[in-house]
Amino acid sequence: MRFDRGLKWRHPHVSGALALKVGCCALLALLWAGFERDAAPAVTEFSVAQALSLADAGLVDASLAPMDIAGNAIEVIVRRNDTLDQIFRKLQLSLADLASLRALPDLRATLDRLRPGEALKFFHDGAGQLLGLERQLSESERLTVERASDGFQAHIIENPLERDVRTAEGTITSSLFEAAQAAGISDQTAIAIADVFAWDIDFVLNVRSGDRFVVTYEKLSQDGEYLRDGALLAVKFVNQGREYRAVRYVDPEGHARYFTPEGRSLRKAFLRAPLEFTRVSSRFNPNRKHPVLNRIRAHRGVDYAAPTGTPVRAAGDGRVQFRGIKGGYGNVVELSHANGVVTVYGHMSRFAKRLRSGQRVTQGEVIGYVGQSGLATGPHLHYEYRQNGAYKDPQKVKLPNADPLPAALLADFHAQTSRLLAGLDQGAQAAGGPAAVAAR
Numbered sequence: 001m002r003f004d005r006g007l008k009w010r011h012p013h014v015s016g017a018l019a020l021k022v023g024c025c026a027l028l029a030l031l032w033a034g035f036e037r038d039a040a041p042a043v044t045e046f047s048v049a050q051a052l053s054l055a056d057a058g059l060v061d062a063s064l065a066p067m068d069i070a071g072n073a074i075e076v077i078v079r080r081n082d083t084l085d086q087i088f089r090k091l092q093l094s095l096a097d098l099a100s101l102r103a104l105p106d107l108r109a110t111l112d113r114l115r116p117g118e119a120l121k122f123f124h125d126g127a128g129q130l131l132g133l134e135r136q137l138s139e140s141e142r143l144t145v146e147r148a149s150d151g152f153q154a155h156i157i158e159n160p161l162e163r164d165v166r167t168a169e170g171t172i173t174s175s176l177f178e179a180a181q182a183a184g185i186s187d188q189t190a191i192a193i194a195d196v197f198a199w200d201i202d203f204v205l206n207v208r209s210g211d212r213f214v215v216t217y218e219k220l221s222q223d224g225e226y227l228r229d230g231a232l233l234a235v236k237f238v239n240q241g242r243e244y245r246a247v248r249y250v251d252p253e254g255h256a257r258y259f260t261p262e263g264r265s266l267r268k269a270f271l272r273a274p275l276e277f278t279r280v281s282s283r284f285n286p287n288r289k290h291p292v293l294n295r296i297r298a299h300r301g302v303d304y305a306a307p308t309g310t311p312v313r314a315a316g317d318g319r320v321q322f323r324g325i326k327g328g329y330g331n332v333v334e335l336s337h338a339n340g341v342v343t344v345y346g347h348m349s350r351f352a353k354r355l356r357s358g359q360r361v362t363q364g365e366v367i368g369y370v371g372q373s374g375l376a377t378g379p380h381l382h383y384e385y386r387q388n389g390a391y392k393d394p395q396k397v398k399l400p401n402a403d404p405l406p407a408a409l410l411a412d413f414h415a416q417t418s419r420l421l422a423g424l425d426q427g428a429q430a431a432g433g434p435a436a437v438a439a440r
């Protein structure tokens, strides 16, 4: 067996878009296979009976495989708990062939762990003899096994992802998502921006029209076609005139985390908002005045209007000091944290399963769900932050900075990040090329 690495996989016919469902259009598949035969001689032959019986067995999803391997091709979509052994039996393929596949060094491990939903492609001679198989191992690696005169030969064909680094900027007029979209940035990267600053900025309530951002991130493509955004590398966000910056740093152990330009972690003891902004209203309007929902008592907290059932997360690590019903708060959870801080989450529709008094919770853990229990005129979360009994504005309370990077890493940190950070100030004009950043 040999493994050829570095080969570029290119086949014009194999693509998800061309995979036809045999179950619903076996005839079309046959027609297409016949048509395809003119273009590439060694292609699919497939009987209707075979197609239908396999479809009935729920095994076949697509039949078309204009491949270099000669013979009939069958594509199988792996279901939960499927094993290669079962699949070989259902396809009536030789179990002796399976045994010789498994006997190949390295191949057994590559073949034995199937992922539900993945596609395996088998090539056979119509009489049960396996001629080859194909499996996508990862986004960029495809395994092909072919029968040769002296047994099976396996190859791994690599088709690496291309990484481009892009810098873009936007100004918020209606929402972060819309500003991102206008700048050609995906929702995925917009969410990443909010996640990076979750300890500094309340993206649910405090993003305003006129807030600005500059972001440098990876765009991943394959064969020249855009796939998705990759890592967020650096970002600057100006929230109500105050500027926040973050940069991604990969430490020598390979862990990627975000830091301020000075090398301080962005993580802090408390999240600014106990709700994920995407779950609240993904197209929220920062110009809209927040509705006054509950003015029964002097208001000492922050109200987050959100649909009933929206998950509520613990703002910081702590312990449940109360979980139950309390007057106007309705279903309420109180968490006690270090340094005399207590956070309170009221009007919930229900608590997280298994949440009990005395229990420890970690930051971001779901503790309950938005509702309108107690004195509430609509579904919302009432959130309070108290320190030694005094009510504080959770959006303004100063949070201690987390520990900085160890001094030994600072030189490496600055070497990796200074260019990215400088790029934020140059803005979108400084859009980096493919080799602008050596991302580890």
Ligand SMILES: [Zn+2]
Pocket: 294, 299, 301, 302, 303, 381, 382, 383
């Ligand atoms: Zn309230």
